[in-house]
Amino acid sequence: MNLKIVEYPDKKLKEKSKVVENFDEELHKLLDAMYPIMMNTNGIGLAAIQVAHAKQVLILNIPQEDGEQLKENLIEIINPVVIKKNGETTYQEGCLSVPSFYEDIVRYDTVSIEYKDRDGISKSIDADGLLSIAIQHEIDHLDGILFIDRLTSSRRRKFEKEYKRMLKEKKTSKK
Numbered sequence: 499m500n501l502k503i504v505e506y507p508d509k510k511l512k513e514k515s516k517v518v519e520n521f522d523e524e525l526h527k528l529l530d531a532m533y534p535i536m537m538n539t540n541g542i543g544l545a546a547i548q549v550a551h552a553k554q555v556l557i558l559n560i561p562q563e564d565g566e567q568l569k570e571n572l573i574e575i576i577n578p579v580v581i582k583k584n585g586e587t588t589y590q591e592g593c594l595s596v597p598s599f600y601e602d603i604v605r606y607d608t609v610s611i612e613y614k615d616r617d618g619i620s621k622s623i624d625a626d627g628l629l630s631i632a633i634q635h636e637i638d639h640l641d642g643i644l645f646i647d648r649l650t651s652s653r654r655r656k657f658e659k660e661y662k663r664m665l666k667e668k669k670t671s672k673k
């Protein structure tokens with residue numbers, strides 16, 4: 499499966515992802531193809547919509563304390579539902595679909611989710627710290643929401659200016 503990361507301002511990222519009904523080979527192929535893309539781009543989280551598949555699928559690989567990402571820490575999450583959320587925390591987020599931009603975002607401090615694994619088995623996670631933030635960031639993608647949609651309007655305007663400039667520079671450096 500040949501996947502490419504969809505980047506802002508592509509409208510695809512606004513699409514709402516659909517519930518997965520079939521836990522079949524097609525789903526497994528998608529999950530297996532998402533993992534190397536995330537790892538090769540230094541990502542810690544990736545939603546299927548970021549590779550143009552509007553399915554409620556996301557993967558996470560939270561680094562260890564030494565920064566290393568181990569395959570055994572990969573979490574595959576299908577059809578997540580947030581069942582509990584508490585507190586407030588701020589973290590400087592980045593997104594593979596919004597390259598070179600990082601901004602402080604306020605989110606719940608802890609979340610509990612229920613979801614299915616790749617075989618359709620029901621699972622749950624009580625998350626705090628970076629895992630909690632990553633889960634919320636990726637579930638936002640399933641709803642067509644990017645972290646930049648959570649900026650104040652003045653910060654968003656500044657982002658749009660900076661991002662446009664960055665895209666222009668990228669274009670001219672390719673010529």
Ligand code: Y12
Binds near residue numbers: 543592628631
């Ligand atoms: C905390 C905050 C955000 C998340 C969501 C997952 N975000 C990422 O995995 C972001 C990865 C990222 C990687 C980059 O590096 C490369 O693309 C090589 C990057 O750098 C550039 O775009 C230049 C930006 C973001 C989880 C937890």
Ligand code: CO
Binds near residue numbers: 593
């Ligand atoms: Co993202």
